Amino acid sequence: MAKSLSLQLDTQLQHTGTAAFDPVSGAAPVALPSMRTSTVRFQNLDALDEAQAGKAKGERSVTYGRVGMDTHAALEQVFCDLEGAERAFLASSGLGAITLALFSVLNSGDHVIVADCAYGPVRYLDKTVLGRMGLEVSYSRARVADLAAQLRPNTRVLYVESPGSLLFEMLDIPALAQFAREHKLILATDNTWGSGYIYRPLDLGADISVVAGTKYVGGHSDLMLGAVMAKDPDIVRRINDTHYAMGYSISADDAWLAIRGARTLPIRMRQTAQNALEVCQFLAGRPEVVRIFHPAWHEDPGHALWQRDCTGSNGMLSVELKLDNAAARRFVDGLKLFGIGFSWGGFESLVQLVDHAALQPHGYWTATSNAIVRLHIGLESPGDLIADITQALGRAAQG
Ligand SMILES: *Cc1c(COP(=O)(O)O)cnc(C)c1O
Numbered sequence: 001m002a003k004s005l006s007l008q009l010d011t012q013l014q015h016t017g018t019a020a021f022d023p024v025s026g027a028a029p030v031a032l033p034s035m036r037t038s039t040v041r042f043q044n045l046d047a048l049d050e051a052q053a054g055k056a057k058g059e060r061s062v063t064y065g066r067v068g069m070d071t072h073a074a075l076e077q078v079f080c081d082l083e084g085a086e087r088a089f090l091a092s093s094g095l096g097a098i099t100l101a102l103f104s105v106l107n108s109g110d111h112v113i114v115a116d117c118a119y120g121p122v123r124y125l126d127k128t129v130l131g132r133m134g135l136e137v138s139y140s141r142a143r144v145a146d147l148a149a150q151l152r153p154n155t156r157v158l159y160v161e162s163p164g165s166l167l168f169e170m171l172d173i174p175a176l177a178q179f180a181r182e183h184k185l186i187l188a189t190d191n192t193w194g195s196g197y198i199y200r201p202l203d204l205g206a207d208i209s210v211v212a213g214t215k216y217v218g219g220h221s222d223l224m225l226g227a228v229m230a231k232d233p234d235i236v237r238r239i240n241d242t243h244y245a246m247g248y249s250i251s252a253d254d255a256w257l258a259i260r261g262a263r264t265l266p267i268r269m270r271q272t273a274q275n276a277l278e279v280c281q282f283l284a285g286r287p288e289v290v291r292i293f294h295p296a297w298h299e300d301p302g303h304a305l306w307q308r309d310c311t312g313s314n315g316m317l318s319v320e321l322k323l324d325n326a327a328a329r330r331f332v333d334g335l336k337l338f339g340i341g342f343s344w345g346g347f348e349s350l351v352q353l354v355d356h357a358a359l360q361p362h363g364y365w366t367a368t369s370n371a372i373v374r375l376h377i378g379l380e381s382p383g384d385l386i387a388d389i390t391q392a393l394g395r396a397a398q399g
Contacts, residue, residue: 004081009197010266012081017074017259032074034256038065058237060087066249075255076227078262082196082217083209085229087236089243090250094192094212095121097226099129101210102159104228104242105186105235108134110156115142115171116361117164119190141363142171144179151183161190162201163302166354166374167293167318168193169364170302173309177205186235192216195345197265198273198312202231208239215345216314219261219268223254268347271379272315278382279375279389283319288393290370293318315377316344318354320370327396328353328371334395337380337388344376349385351375 004012019028040062042048054061060076062069072090079088091097098119106112112130114122116139126137140150142160158180162171173189180187188208189201195216201209211217213225228243230236273296280297283289292299295306296313306313323331332340338351354372359365365372377385 009081013078013262013265016077016081017262019070032071032256032259034252035069035071036252037069040064040069058240066247067244068250068252068255071252071255071259072250075259075262078217078259079196079211079213079227079229082262082265083191083211083229084196084200084203084231085209086231086233087229087240089228089239089248090255091226091228091243091248092250093224094190094210094214094226095119095125096248097210097212097228098122098190099125100226100239100243100246100248101188101208101228102130102157103246104239105157105188105208106135107156109136109154111136111138111152111154112157112159113137113147113150113155113185114139115160115162115164116140116363117142117167117169117171118159118161119165119192120358122159139361142176144172144175146363147176147179155183155185157188158185159188159190161192162199163193163295163306164362164364166358166372167362167364168295168300168302168316169362170295170300170305170309172305173201173204173206180207181205192345193314193316194310195265195269196229197269198314199310202229204309207232207235213258214343216265216269217262217345218258219265219346220257221343221346221348223257223261225250225254225258268379269312269314272377273313275379275382275385276313276315276317276375276377279377279385280317282386282389286393288321288323288396290320290322290368293320293365314345315349316374317377318372318374320365320368320372321396323371323396324369325371327399328373330398331371331392331396332373334392335388336392337385338375346376347379349376349378349380 019032021028051063076088187206189206191209192212209229294317295302332353338349352374
């Protein structure tokens with residue numbers, strides 16, 4: 001990890017990943033260009049040998065196009081800055097980054113405990129691939145008190161996500177890290193929610209942090225990207241070797257877009273967080289609202305952990321509404337400023353009617369017949385978003 005000019009992330013993100021000066025002209029572009037290449041050519045065989053030797057030592061060494069050149073290296077540095085990591089490894093999607101993290105540290109016959117609030121497709125990965133590879137997976141509420149009963153002699157990894165998907169359950173990462181150390185487990189956590197900017201799991205004791213750059217880092221809903229970060233040299237080495245062996249690679253243009261997105265991550269994140277709190281304030285006064293899931297909201301059960309471990313929040317929230325399924329569908333269809341769709345972290349507001357089946361495995365919320373609606377609050381005027389929600393609740397009530 002290169003030395004930074006400032007300890008402040010807001011400053012770091014503007015000065016990381018810039019182009020080096022041309023030795024002849026002494027000039028450089030402000031924004032690093034997208035360096036597209038499928039392979040690399042060397043001045044002579046000595047230069048190639050040196051690059052190969054670096055690669056053999058596990059260093060970031062460019063010998064072929066897959067690993068990428070300056071644009072990729074600059075984006076890796078952005079993720080290192082964000083997460084306080086030594087190395088970052090890029091994958092073509094957030095889910096790709098999750099598979100990279102797991103395949104890097106699991107051996108055949110190992111057991112991994114997965115937090116019940118983790119991103120849903122991890123269960124699909126388990127069902128379709130991990131089982132076939134001879135890996136055992138079990139799911140648990142990710143609290144120390146619940147985890148001890150899950151341990152097996154072959155348990156090797158604790159895989160969590162904080163705050164959890166869909167309901168944003170805050171986990172006690174320092175306590176989980178302590179538990180992991182006591183039982184010689186590797187703690188890997190999905191930090192897409194925090195994206196390194198507002199939550200730094202590696203600083204809190206996690207061994208591996210995984211981020212879907214598709215969300216807040218990219219920030220403009222126009223690219224797919226994942227990254228895996230670590231500090232520990234042994235773990236870095238395992239990820240490095242697995243990354244190479246499995247052929248993970250991203251396009252220079254996507255790396256370039258993500259660097260561009262990262263420059264404005266601080267202001268986008270702060271603004272969506274502020275907009276989301278305004279929406280929470282409004283929702284709290286509505287008779288249809290039973291519960292708001294948003295750790296920065298003072299009534300959220302994870303609020304104290306959020307205050308302790310996070311430096312900010314974002315635009316994600318879920319809300320339990322006293323609406324039956326038909327009324328909830330009218331509500332969602334009635335929203336005009338919220339796109340109906342998955343994903344989040346872009347500039348725009350999105351809504352998802354959460355399938356109760358996806359919440360069954362969570363111990364965090366006891367299923368009722370009420371609807372759970374997940375909102376990504378974007379950069380629109382919060383007043384407009386609140387007016388839109390108001391009129392859509394009116395539609396929901398119209399039977
Ligand atoms: C979206 C998401 C992912 C997957 O990212 P993709 O780039 O869509 O594959 C992983 N984890 C979390 C928490 C996510 O929200």
